[in-house]
Amino acid sequence: MPKKAKPAENGKEEGPAPCKRVKVEAAGGPSALNFDSPSGLFESLISPIKTETFFKEFWEQKPLLIQRDDPALATYYQSLFRLSDLKSLCSRGMYYGRDINVCRCVNGKKKVLNKDGKVHFLQLRKDFDQKRATIQFHQPQRFKDELWRIQEKLECYFGSLVGSNVYITPAGSQGLPPHYDDVEVLILQLEGEKRWRLYRPTVPLAREYGVEAEDSIGSPAREFTLKPGDFLYFPRGTIHQADTPPGLAHSTHLTISTYQNNSWGDFLLDTISGLVFDTAKEDLELRAGLPRQLLLQVETTAVARRRVSGFLRMLADKLEGTKELLSADMKKDFIMNRLPPYCVGDGAELSTPGGQLPRLDSTVRLQFKDHIVLTLGPDQDRSDETREKMIYIYHSLKNRRETHMMGNEETEVCSNLNVFPVIWWWLGTISYL
Secondary structure, rough: OOOOOOOOOOOOOOOEEEEEEEEEEOOOOOOOOOOOHHHHHHHHHHHOOHHHHHHHHOOOOEEEEEEOOOOOHHHHHHHHOOOOOOHHOOOOOEEEEOOOOEEEEOOOOEEEOOOEEOOHHHHHHHHHHOOOOOEEEHHHHHHHHHHHHHHHHHHHHHOEEEEEEEEEEOOOOOOOOOOEEEOOOEEEEOOOOOEEEEOOOOOOOOOOOEOOHHHHHOOOOOOEOOOOOEEEEEOOEEEEEEEOOOOOEEEEEEEEEEEEOOOOOHHHHHHHHHHHHHOOOOOOOHHHHOOOOHHOOOOOOOHHHHHHHHOOOOHHHHHHHHOOOOOOHHHHHHHOOOOOOOOOOOOHEEEEEEOOOEEEEEEEEEHHHHHHEEEEEEOOOOOOOOEEEEEEEOOOOOEEEEEEEOOOOOHHHHHHHHHOEEOOOOOOOOEEO
16 A cells, blocks of 8 residues: 655645556457546556555555556557658648647756747757757647547546646657646656656646756656656646657657636635625625725734735624535636537537427436536626526537647637537426536
């Protein structure tokens, strides 16, 4: 069993223990991921570790390394993204910065070698071969169907956005300096071999990306080499660096990331604002004005701090007696920006069904339950304080795969148009197919 962190002499916990290494021998017959359900997919990704064990002992706590001797799984991983895929992808109109970064770690610092404008494959391959540069391909699930299939299932499983990047590094080279991320990281080794070094975090469960000087992070907590079919997980904040050993073929690995800005702190920021807004309608003290010149003071007065503390205690008491804790933006942001359901063909099964609107006694059946969020909110068409609650149904069936996780204005406009067309209010029953 993995060892838990031991208390240090100063009473604080030491960093997480080195990641557990699991050796998996090849099983009889072909090996592939299980797409029967979101939970089935995740279980197959971390097999033979059980999900209960993973979330109890590793998730947000310490890394997990699974090294497999499974030719069938290695072949499947290699099919997800290859160096040879770049030629056809570049012909579709890739751009530096947006779709592809070219970089190399030089003297502990990241050196970006991007050109301007559109990426030309011959120049990209020249930088790869001659400058020993790493090619970072952003969000390949936009173009690779099987990655769309994997990440769509993972978004259903985690209830959080899931992005990815592919890193292709030539032999004897390193793309990025030691750093930590603000996301939970799942690594799939696709081609070749990559040597990893993991260090204890200086900022556990970090909320921001950070670069660390190698002379300040000490010795690695763990060193290992990934081969095709291997899996690695580490929590946000884990300091890491990776390189392709000299004398070998290039290395390609896929980084899958999730849980960015998905903490209790983010949830509190999202929900408390709505709670305060609703409570202020009923509570005269919350509607009373601030003391004169409070905003001009360098430090908040003791009286103001006591008033705020009292309000917080009142809100906590109010929460104990209510079932309503409404998410204002996190739910909508997730639904607006996630992948649409994976489908083969023209996507006709995602079309909006025809027929009559439901009656008050109707049962409404929701087919894509993992892509639909139900939430309560005020009637948008009424402005008075007697507005009745509405049932809002947000869905991601018309989201655009091509803009997934790209974070530009076009994505936000398209998502706003696609996510909110289904808003119903009725007294019937909701069920799932």
